[in-house]
Amino acid sequence: MMKNLRRVSQIVFFLFFVYLFIQTEYKGRNELGLPVRLFLDFDPLVALSSLLASHAVRAVFLFSLVTVALTIVLGRFFCGWVCPLGAINTAIGGLRMRRLKPGRSEGRFPRWRPVKYYVLVFVLVAAIFGWNAAGFLDPISLTIRSLAIGYNPAINKIARSALEAGIGFNIPLVSPGLDALYTKMTGTVLSFNQPIFRQSLFIGLIFTAILGLNFLAPRFWCRYLCPLGALLGLIGWKQIGARVANDKDKCISCRKCVVACQGDATPFPPGEWASRECLVCYNCREVCPASAISITAGARNTGDGNVDLERRWLLASGIGALLVVPAIATGVQRKRTDPSLIRPPGALPEQEFVRRCVKCGECMKVCLTNGLHPTFAEAGLEGLWTPILVPRLGYCEFNCNLCSQVCPTGAIRPVTVAEKQKIHIGLAFVDKNRCLPYAFKRQCIVCEEHCPTPEKAITFVEEPAIDERGAMVILKKPVVNPDLCIGCGICETKCPVIDRPAIYVTAINESRAEENQLFLKI
Amino acid sequence: MLDRRKFLAGLAVGAAGLLVPKGKLPAFPAQKGAKPAPKPKDEKYAMAVVKGGDPTLVTRKAIDLIGGMGSFVSRGDVVLVKPNIGWDRTEEQAANTNPLVVAALVTMALEAGAKKVVVADNPCNDARRTYKRSGIEDAAKKAGAEVLFMEDRHYVKTNLNGEVLKDWLVFRGALDANKIINVPIAKHHGLGGITLMMKNLMGVTGGARNLMHQRLPESIVDLQAFFKPQLNVLDAIRILKANGPQGGSTKDVEKLDTVAASADPVRLEAWGISLFGKKIENFPAVALAEKRGLGIKDFRSSGFIEVNLG
Numbered sequence: 001m002m003k004n005l006r007r008v009s010q011i012v013f014f015l016f017f018v019y020l021f022i023q024t025e026y027k028g029r030n031e032l033g034l035p036v037r038l039f040l041d042f043d044p045l046v047a048l049s050s051l052l053a054s055h056a057v058r059a060v061f062l063f064s065l066v067t068v069a070l071t072i073v074l075g076r077f078f079c080g081w082v083c084p085l086g087a088i089n090t091a092i093g094g095l096r097m098r099r100l101k102p103g104r105s106e107g108r109f110p111r112w113r114p115v116k117y118y119v120l121v122f123v124l125v126a127a128i129f130g131w132n133a134a135g136f137l138d139p140i141s142l143t144i145r146s147l148a149i150g151y152n153p154a155i156n157k158i159a160r161s162a163l164e165a166g167i168g169f170n171i172p173l174v175s176p177g178l179d180a181l182y183t184k185m186t187g188t189v190l191s192f193n194q195p196i197f198r199q200s201l202f203i204g205l206i207f208t209a210i211l212g213l214n215f216l217a218p219r220f221w222c223r224y225l226c227p228l229g230a231l232l233g234l235i236g237w238k239q240i241g242a243r244v245a246n247d248k249d250k251c252i253s254c255r256k257c258v259v260a261c262q263g264d265a266t267p268f269p270p271g272e273w274a275s276r277e278c279l280v281c282y283n284c285r286e287v288c289p290a291s292a293i294s295i296t297a298g299a300r301n302t303g304d305g306n307v308d309l310e311r312r313w314l315l316a317s318g319i320g321a322l323l324v325v326p327a328i329a330t331g332v333q334r335k336r337t338d339p340s341l342i343r344p345p346g347a348l349p350e351q352e353f354v355r356r357c358v359k360c361g362e363c364m365k366v367c368l369t370n371g372l373h374p375t376f377a378e379a380g381l382e383g384l385w386t387p388i389l390v391p392r393l394g395y396c397e398f399n400c401n402l403c404s405q406v407c408p409t410g411a412i413r414p415v416t417v418a419e420k421q422k423i424h425i426g427l428a429f430v431d432k433n434r435c436l437p438y439a440f441k442r443q444c445i446v447c448e449e450h451c452p453t454p455e456k457a458i459t460f461v462e463e464p465a466i467d468e469r470g471a472m473v474i475l476k477k478p479v480v481n482p483d484l485c486i487g488c489g490i491c492e493t494k495c496p497v498i499d500r501p502a503i504y505v506t507a508i509n510e511s512r513a514e515e516n517q518l519f520l521k522i
Numbered sequence: 523m524l525d526r527r528k529f530l531a532g533l534a535v536g537a538a539g540l541l542v543p544k545g546k547l548p549a550f551p552a553q554k555g556a557k558p559a560p561k562p563k564d565e566k567y568a569m570a571v572v573k574g575g576d577p578t579l580v581t582r583k584a585i586d587l588i589g590g591m592g593s594f595v596s597r598g599d600v601v602l603v604k605p606n607i608g609w610d611r612t613e614e615q616a617a618n619t620n621p622l623v624v625a626a627l628v629t630m631a632l633e634a635g636a637k638k639v640v641v642a643d644n645p646c647n648d649a650r651r652t653y654k655r656s657g658i659e660d661a662a663k664k665a666g667a668e669v670l671f672m673e674d675r676h677y678v679k680t681n682l683n684g685e686v687l688k689d690w691l692v693f694r695g696a697l698d699a700n701k702i703i704n705v706p707i708a709k710h711h712g713l714g715g716i717t718l719m720m721k722n723l724m725g726v727t728g729g730a731r732n733l734m735h736q737r738l739p740e741s742i743v744d745l746q747a748f749f750k751p752q753l754n755v756l757d758a759i760r761i762l763k764a765n766g767p768q769g770g771s772t773k774d775v776e777k778l779d780t781v782a783a784s785a786d787p788v789r790l791e792a793w794g795i796s797l798f799g800k801k802i803e804n805f806p807a808v809a810l811a812e813k814r815g816l817g818i819k820d821f822r823s824s825g826f827i828e829v830n831l832g
Contacts, residue, residue, distance in 0.1 A: 404786030446732040496732045
């Protein structure tokens with residue numbers, strides 16, 4: 001019964017997660033109106049790592065305290081009942097679990113159980129010294145990022161291609177129906193536009209590999225690698241609300257519970273139950289043919305099979321983090337800002353920003369124009385997969401502040417639209433060697449047309465010239481006013497010089513960085 | 523239906539009590555010379571400018587003066603109403619066609635027996651935002667139109683046979699429609715000076731249309747020559763006088779409460795230029811269009827009427 005209840009809970013939370021994921025898109029109102037980042041808000045690892053790295057206490061962390069409180073009572077119920085990655089791993093791991101044989105191939109790597117704690121130590125020590133590495137491995141951040149950047153573009157492409165093929169066959173009744181369906185699906189189940197992201201294959205493959213680990217051992221990630229699982233295991237090791245007891249007088253040593261266990265928590269032998277590994281999945285109680293296993297509140301001395309954490313590995317993890325941090329802090333990004341490091345409006349100053357950002361990808365998913373992409377080398381390893389605007393691919397919409405609405409850590413602080421419209425995220429430059437009127441004496445001025453500031457940041461100078469037909473024309477040549485230009489990048493997106501643009505934005509003059517200014521302040 | 527519409531229009535001009543069924547009177551002879559006084563409602567003018575009142579009434583009156591929607595839309599027609607929904611701006615910022623003007627045209631087309639009225643544009647900003655924020659999506663839907671986003675698969679490669687435009691991606695809805703109603707807003711534009719009727723047709727094309735800027739006058743005349751919208755309406759409820767075409771500051775907006783309508787887009791184009799106090803000679807597209815027989819630029823010539831409802 002409890003096992004089925006747990007399954008229902010996993011399915012419900014997973015569907016809720018997917019629903020919020022799909023809703024992380026513009027739906028016709030400036031305000032999203034839905035707490036799309038809810039899972040991140042309840043994630044204590046996100047809260048703790050950004051707290052340690054940035055020393056900023058935020059009210060939203062209170063949500064994660066709810067998770068902490070429940071974990072103290074129920075152990076790793078979050079892993080077993082709530083976590084969306086846990087649910088996916090349960091489903092895929094189930095395929096492997098069916099083939100396991102008690103006593104022979106049990107699909108376990110018990111010696112790996114401490115690894116996730118070492119991962120956690122590494123991540124937290126790194127955070128203390130200012131490197132927020134938690135986001136790479138935090139399961140919620142990992143899942144949202146991987147789905148948004150890696151899977152969603154592929155899912156969209158497959159669905160769209162299938163529908164287009166169906167429409168293309170021109171079958172009476174069917175094709176028009178598919179056409180209507182296609183229109184209904186875009187912006188509802190499918191993204192409004194086909195999403196395209198840099199590194200989507202790379203990020204998607206990493207996630208696929210993590211899912212593939214289920215074929216080594218069911219829920220391999222959750223059992224052996226997940227730092228959030230480790231944190232919750234440490235918080236909830238008492239698991240006072242649901243302790244697993246194996247009655248040694250009843251136990252027939254069939255080992256079925258060992259194989260059915262989602263967390264490699266060894267409900268057998270009696271007295272060896274490892275509470276930190278237990279995902280409260282109820283499989284052991286359900287599978288036991290002798291009814292030897294009970295799960296009750298407050299039961300004492302039911303087991304202490306918790307693995308010892310070895311001091312040398314704990315030290316190695318901590319010292320490893322200590323060594324990596326200076327290496328990261330001496331990346332070239334600390335000497336010179338990469339010109340393409342255009343952060344979304346509301347982004348904190350760079351150091352503060354990378355300390356908070358957990359690379360969850362919410363901002364990239366929600367970006368109206370698909371202009372926010374994960375960094376690769378632009379921000380160094382400390383900033384890997386943090387968001388930058390790539391104006392060639394999408395611009396920052398003048399009236400939109402969605403990215404600041406979804407950020408779970410305040411790396412992008414909440415800004416109103418009016419506030420956002422005054423934030424400079426970069427500055428546009430005209431490349432006169434490529435710009436049509438400058439270089440080829442042809443009219444264009446598309447950049448000026450699209451420039452969204454009410455008093456245009458791009459204007460033009462008029463100059464008589466003989467054009468390519470030998471006719472006298474008054475050429476309009478674009479000029480950027482750096483006081484008005486907010487760096488939104490629409491000029492670069494729309495520039496008809498479609499490969500290397502004739503007008504482009506770099507991060508200089510960004511409001512958030514005193515040290516990245518172009519002009520003498522008088 | 524017709525009677526009620528005529529009745530409303532009649533009330534609006536204060537010419538009451540003459541509910542003669544349409545079609546029984548001969549076409550009104552062309553007017554010459556000075557601005558004619560408002561005439562009984564069944565006269566058919568070639569171009570009407572109506573000002574001073576609610577956008578719905580003004581639009582209705584303008585259409586009625588040029589013969590009523592029935593002389594442009596027939597029973598069973600599929601009609602494309604093509605407003606400017608290009609920008610993520612509000613009605614007050616005057617970067618998009620007034621939503622009530624669009625809605626009035628939709629209502630009238632349906633009253634005239636149209637089977638379906640589609641409202642669509644290929645905008646410059648994100649379509650979801652421009653459709654919403656302009657107010658056009660809601661207003662047009664309420665009036666009974668099918669409001670469509672132009673999705674990638676809706677474009678068909680089409681030979682426009684123009685002087686400068688040959689093969690272009692064109693919105694299928696513009697090719698499928700029996701009738702097109704072109705209804706832009708009059709506003710300032712950096713390259714073109716002012717953007718009016720013909721440039722609005724860029725919104726039914728896709729592909730690398732920003733290349734058209736290299737030969738803008740020829741391009742938009744090519745578009746006009748290809749699509750030849752049956753009914754042309756110019757929205758000057760508000761006009762944007764600087765920082766166009768997307769504006770943003772209401773300081774640049776002037777409220778004129780005016781709508782003009784004609785079968786001839788060139789007359790409207792010329793009239794629109796005059797609204798901004800500019801010289802028509804400085805807008806080469808107008809002369810080009812006239813030369814190609816797409817209309818006449820002397821908008822005050824025969825059949826011109828200006829009515830003030832205010």
